[in-house]
Amino acid sequence: MNSEPLILVVNDDGITAKGIRSLVEVAKKFGQVVVVAPDKAQSGMGHAVTINGIIRAQEQNIFGEGVQAYSCSGTPADCVKFGISQIIKKKPDLILSGVNHGNNSATNVLYSGTMSAALEGAMEGITSIGFSLLDYAADADFSASMHYAEIIVRNVLNDDKLPENFCLNVNIPKGSIEEIKGIRFGRQAEAFWDDWFEHRKDPGGKDYYWLTGTFHNHDKGEDTDEYALANMYVSAVPVQYDLTAYHTLKHLQQWPQ
Amino acid sequence: MNSEPLILVVNDDGITAKGIRSLVEVAKKFGQVVVVAPDKAQSGMGHAVTINGIIRAQEQNIFGEGVQAYSCSGTPADCVKFGISQIIKKKPDLILSGVNHGNNSATNVLYSGTMSAALEGAMEGITSIGFSLLDYAADADFSASMHYAEIIVRNVLNDDKLPENFCLNVNIPKGSIEEIKGIRFGRQAEAFWDDWFEHRKDPGGKDYYWLTGTFHNHDKGEDTDEYALANMYVSAVPVQYDLTAYHTLKHLQQWPQ
Numbered sequence: 001m002n003s004e005p006l007i008l009v010v011n012d013d014g015i016t017a018k019g020i021r022s023l024v025e026v027a028k029k030f031g032q033v034v035v036v037a038p039d040k041a042q043s044g045m046g047h048a049v050t051i052n053g054i055i056r057a058q059e060q061n062i063f064g065e066g067v068q069a070y071s072c073s074g075t076p077a078d079c080v081k082f083g084i085s086q087i088i089k090k091k092p093d094l095i096l097s098g099v100n101h102g103n104n105s106a107t108n109v110l111y112s113g114t115m116s117a118a119l120e121g122a123m124e125g126i127t128s129i130g131f132s133l134l135d136y137a138a139d140a141d142f143s144a145s146m147h148y149a150e151i152i153v154r155n156v157l158n159d160d161k162l163p164e165n166f167c168l169n170v171n172i173p174k175g176s177i178e179e180i181k182g183i184r185f186g187r188q189a190e191a192f193w194d195d196w197f198e199h200r201k202d203p204g205g206k207d208y209y210w211l212t213g214t215f216h217n218h219d220k221g222e223d224t225d226e227y228a229l230a231n232m233y234v235s236a237v238p239v240q241y242d243l244t245a246y247h248t249l250k251h252l253q254q255w256p257q
Numbered sequence: 258m259n260s261e262p263l264i265l266v267v268n269d270d271g272i273t274a275k276g277i278r279s280l281v282e283v284a285k286k287f288g289q290v291v292v293v294a295p296d297k298a299q300s301g302m303g304h305a306v307t308i309n310g311i312i313r314a315q316e317q318n319i320f321g322e323g324v325q326a327y328s329c330s331g332t333p334a335d336c337v338k339f340g341i342s343q344i345i346k347k348k349p350d351l352i353l354s355g356v357n358h359g360n361n362s363a364t365n366v367l368y369s370g371t372m373s374a375a376l377e378g379a380m381e382g383i384t385s386i387g388f389s390l391l392d393y394a395a396d397a398d399f400s401a402s403m404h405y406a407e408i409i410v411r412n413v414l415n416d417d418k419l420p421e422n423f424c425l426n427v428n429i430p431k432g433s434i435e436e437i438k439g440i441r442f443g444r445q446a447e448a449f450w451d452d453w454f455e456h457r458k459d460p461g462g463k464d465y466y467w468l469t470g471t472f473h474n475h476d477k478g479e480d481t482d483e484y485a486l487a488n489m490y491v492s493a494v495p496v497q498y499d500l501t502a503y504h505t506l507k508h509l510q511q512w513p514q
Contacts (some may be wrong), residue, residue: 032395045303046334046366047373048302050468052300054466055465056464084452089411143408159512183512185510186506197338197342209311209314222375238505238506238509240502252495256412
């Protein structure tokens with residue numbers, strides 16, 4: 001790592017969200033910061049990329065002097081691709097995504113624009129960290145998030161044994177620095193959304209639906225992100241983009257063809 | 258498995274695509290078929306879900322008698338959630354996604370609406386299979402895809418040892434049944450997009466960009482999906498939604514806090 005790392009900051013709540021401003025403040029302590037973030041909220045976008053439409057981008061002066069920033073019409077994953085290919089024009093040393101307004105633990109990692117941006121970075125061979133605070137409020141208190149983001153970024157930058165496609169999913173419980181007990185490294189819990197749709201009629205009498213649901217943790221393990229968060233620890237789960245279910249491969253190879 | 262399995266068919270190319278018609282034909286041989294598919298092309302949508310907007314759905318008579326079908330304004334993952342929660346109102350025995358017009362091998366699995374719909378099914382505890390043909394043409398020849406989809410669906414329905422969250426990513430090379438050599442089960446290759454953006458000016462002189470790129474296989478393994486496809490085999494990769502990078506956990510637990 002060179003002495004002044006180049007850090008790309010992205011998010012999914014949009015470039016004007018409080019969470020990304022907090023993360024930029026942390027990033028500035030460690031190196032040169034470039035921001036490429038969506039021009040509107042892109043929550044729940046998963047790993048969507050814009051392949052059937054165009055991308056626009058606009059330079060923005062939001063984060064003060066020394067921070068080059070662009071709003072981008074694309075998804076969070078698009079922002080990473082666009083930032084590297086069109087703005088920075090080389091690989092940054094680190095990608096920080098977030099701080100997301102809301103939970104990205106357990107299977108939420110798959111729906112999360114924040115974490116998909118981080119995984120996109122990892123796929124491009126760049127160490128990437130996604131941060132999420134368990135508070136959906138626009139004016140959420142990011143003090144503890146900033147405190148722990150600083151600890152985690154310092155550890156990542158000082159660790160020369162990390163694989164180059166290292167990606168970390170960090171979730172911070174809602175609470176003060178004093179209330180949070182530390183960081184626990186663990187695995188993604190077997191916890192899922194139980195979905196339902198709220199059925200409404202529009203003013204013309206036509207049906208429409210809102211996706212909603214409740215989140216259930218079916219996992220009794222004490223080594224999970226859900227357990228850490230429920231016990232007021234910051235949860236950190238290393239994540240990977242290899243989805244192969246290796247444990248079933250041998251069984252499948254016995255199928256008749 | 259009961260004698261007449263209930264099969265939910267989804268896709269990401271939209272309900273009028275040729276690929277989904279081919280898959281419905283295969284599904285009809287095995288059980289009762291319900292289709293819930295996007296009302297427009299949703300390629301590259303990854304695991305996006307509609308949380309900041311509404312969903313609409315419309316019954317459609319596209320697949321002939323006996324096949325209940327709905328077009329849905331949502332993403333492929335939305336279609337699975339909506340189909341189970343609002344249309345079928347119970348868990349189907351099987352979800353089939355596709356046949357996609359285009360490749361979903363290697364890291365494409367993360368961008369793929371087809372595979373995200375299948376993974377969504379697996380997260381809901383339903384055996385799910387995504388099928389993709391390596392041909393982007395709207396009028397692609399799906400004969401070989403149908404042949405192999407039938408073999409794979411039969412194996413899945415006859416296999417009582419599969420985990421209930423089993424998910425399979427099937428890619429079919431472009432070619433005739435005679436040209437394709439069989440099915441190879443393997444892992445997701447370390448193969449990635451090298452992105453770039455084509456910069457254009459709109460009629461008003463404003464900048465816009467198209468995401469494009471080339472796909473590179475950096476993986477020398479002969480046990481990968483890329484190797485299978487390059488050698489004219491159907492590739493089948495079992496996939497999972499647990500993204501935890503277990504191999505780095507122990508190392509991270511040594512970080513100072």
